Amino acid sequence: MSSFKSSIASMRLAPGQAHKDTLPASTKYQDNFINKPPISPPSSIKKIGSVSDDGAAVENNEQVANKDPVEDWDGGYRFAPIKEHHVARAMTRRYGDDLYRTAISDIVIIGAGSAGLSCAYTLAKERPDLMITIVEAGVAPGGGAWLGGQLMSAMVVRKPADRFLQELQVPYEDEGDYVVVKHAALFTSTILSKVLQFPNVKLYNATAVEDLITVTDPLGSGNLRVAGVVSNWTLVTLAHGLQSCMDPQTITAPVVCSFAGHDGPFGAFSVKRLVATGMIDKLGDMRGLNMRCAEDYIVNATREIVPGLITGGMELSELDGANRMGATFGGMLASGCKAAREAVKLYDSYILDEGEVVGLKKSLKE
Numbered sequence: 001m002s003s004f005k006s007s008i009a010s011m012r013l014a015p016g017q018a019h020k021d022t023l024p025a026s027t028k029y030q031d032n033f034i035n036k037p038p039i040s041p042p043s044s045i046k047k048i049g050s051v052s053d054d055g056a057a058v059e060n061n062e063q064v065a066n067k068d069p070v071e072d073w074d075g076g077y078r079f080a081p082i083k084e085h086h087v088a089r090a091m092t093r094r095y096g097d098d099l100y101r102t103a104i105s106d107i108v109i110i111g112a113g114s115a116g117l118s119c120a121y122t123l124a125k126e127r128p129d130l131m132i133t134i135v136e137a138g139v140a141p142g143g144g145a146w147l148g149g150q151l152m153s154a155m156v157v158r159k160p161a162d163r164f165l166q167e168l169q170v171p172y173e174d175e176g177d178y179v180v181v182k183h184a185a186l187f188t189s190t191i192l193s194k195v196l197q198f199p200n201v202k203l204y205n206a207t208a209v210e211d212l213i214t215v216t217d218p219l220g221s222g223n224l225r226v227a228g229v230v231s232n233w234t235l236v237t238l239a240h241g242l243q244s245c246m247d248p249q250t251i252t253a254p255v256v257c258s259f260a261g262h263d264g265p266f267g268a269f270s271v272k273r274l275v276a277t278g279m280i281d282k283l284g285d286m287r288g289l290n291m292r293c294a295e296d297y298i299v300n301a302t303r304e305i306v307p308g309l310i311t312g313g314m315e316l317s318e319l320d321g322a323n324r325m326g327a328t329f330g331g332m333l334a335s336g337c338k339a340a341r342e343a344v345k346l347y348d349s350y351i352l353d354e355g356e357v358v359g360l361k362k363s364l365k366e
């Protein structure tokens, strides 16, 4: 995190310092772009605000801006009219509406890696009635699933998790006990696009969960339960630190599913925070790589670890002291699917008031 901060700091300019001053005196950039005249556009492009070849005045910017759009690939391509505030308002109104709507969510998912996205897909498909909010610290959702492992493209998925790939319609080669997707990015882009198309899903990326909402559990004997998350734009969190005083946002939810990955600057966020708050005693710390057993364990142990919070994926290995599995992803996909099932069971057992758990449904108490 500190290297991230120092690289940002080194990009800042001193007052009055122009951007070009930060370049060495003679660079290729200057040679190519500053000292040379601009390159003339091809003559086929219809110029704006000048005089045409036959001497007639060509329309100025404003006149062109009020015309209908034209898809003319021979130099007359023209966009529909726009004003700067249209763009600003198109984004801010929707973002504001989303913040308002998701301030009470049914299920919050922390982390949009392979496990978090698998959970989100399963939940959103099975339960279109639930509002599912995903909070992802990175700009690009997907976590470690843009590559299969190291810097290689292919993604290995052991059976029976190939069934989830079939569900997503991600093509693969069948190698017997496992299947291979030709590029991990094909899995990640497919699941991401499907998740984002569900009307009951909102993804906040570049947004970090920096704390958990913890309240006295009305179902327990004075124990705490997780009742939502505290989030902030990741840049603010990086600049000021987790649990800073920089006025974060809250999302209330009766069920939170955490897939923050194994330890790292943000990784294993929820389990580390639960130790800090005393809700769990200590972490088991992820063990060495053992492909033979690691995936089965993670899937089968995906569970509610404190009231209101389910953990899966590699974050769970930090809690339970489980082995890592390296570059084989079936465990992450199936852990996400298992967490979705557990989340629905929990959600359906609760009596809720404005997103807060106030009791258990009668049939479950008996």
Ligand code: AHZ
Binding pocket: 110, 111, 112, 113, 114, 115, 116, 135, 136, 137, 138, 141, 142, 143, 144, 145, 207, 208, 209, 210, 259, 260, 261, 262, 266, 267, 268, 269, 289, 312, 313, 314, 315, 324, 325, 326, 327, 328, 329, 332
């Ligand atoms: O940015 C993180 C990543 O996209 C995000 N994340 C972590 N902390 C967060 C926080 N707020 C919001 N506080 C947060 N987002 O969580 C995502 C975790 O994705 P991942 O791919 O790191 O974890 P995963 O458990 O989904 O998949 C792990 C894949 C691995 S690691 C591994 C090994 O090391 O052996 N093997 C596999 C298959």
